Amino acid sequence: MEAPTALDWSTENCQVGRVMDLLGRPSVVVVLREVVNGVRRFEDMRRHAGLSRQVLTDRLTLLVDHGVLRRAPYRDEGSRERQEYRLTDKGFELYPTLVALAAFGARWYADPDGPATRMEHRGCGATVHPVMECAHGHRVDDPRDVTPAPGPGARPAGRGAAGDRA
């Protein structure tokens, strides 16, 4: 069998790997889910998601550092000013990913009575699901019609990666 052509290309600057440096850590998407659900305050998130202070603090800092969340001040009557967390515009761009995760989870990880959460089309009320479409406007229903290809930033694999392959 011939070697897969992907081995000719470096994974070093793969944008999916970089996104997963953020989202591929335990509880990061869970914290994001809380904010998307309107749970924006530290104590609410901590109790609702069942996270430790330390983990929650770390994940919120990470999401703010990546520009996915921003801090916004609020003050309850008689209390000092505190910070709550809101999605940035970049954060809102994660909706297709979150919708895809909710749909995949609904199909494979729900209880017998159905998924705990659904993403709803505001106003219409129907559940939102992910669809794939290409830049030429074709709808792509079969994942087998999608194939990864080197992008404009692809770099040849160096030695020590695929380069030393026999």
Added chain:
Amino acid sequence: MEAPTALDWSTENCQVGRVMDLLGRPSVVVVLREVVNGVRRFEDMRRHAGLSRQVLTDRLTLLVDHGVLRRAPYRDEGSRERQEYRLTDKGFELYPTLVALAAFGARWYADPDGPATRMEHRGCGATVHPVMECAHGHRVDDPRDVTPAPGPGARPAGRGAAGDRA
């Protein structure tokens, strides 16, 4: 301010949380990316993705246990039989998620010369991106038109979670 209604519902059986028990671990999506890219053999994956044997073994086992990957035997001339890894049908259902991650990454985590990878429409050649659509057939372009809602499996939050909220 009134408490967010999400606090009335338990996060315990949230399907997104359960999916992230798999995908929200370091290197899981990276391993998935390798297989999607046609890099199916242990040694190739290890070198191409730059993972340790131990991490790669662990993540492959996890992906097989979840039914996202399956093992398939192969034999190179003069060698003993080995196993390679392939996507299951369930694994193919992760394409909308992977397409969404690749698109988000292309926009926010690519080098100046562009993303290292693109998802291509086979035959047509155009880049595939994620679109949101509701069950009534409406295309949803603005994430602000999507709102999470309790699904059929939603459970009221117990005490100790949001239940003990003042």
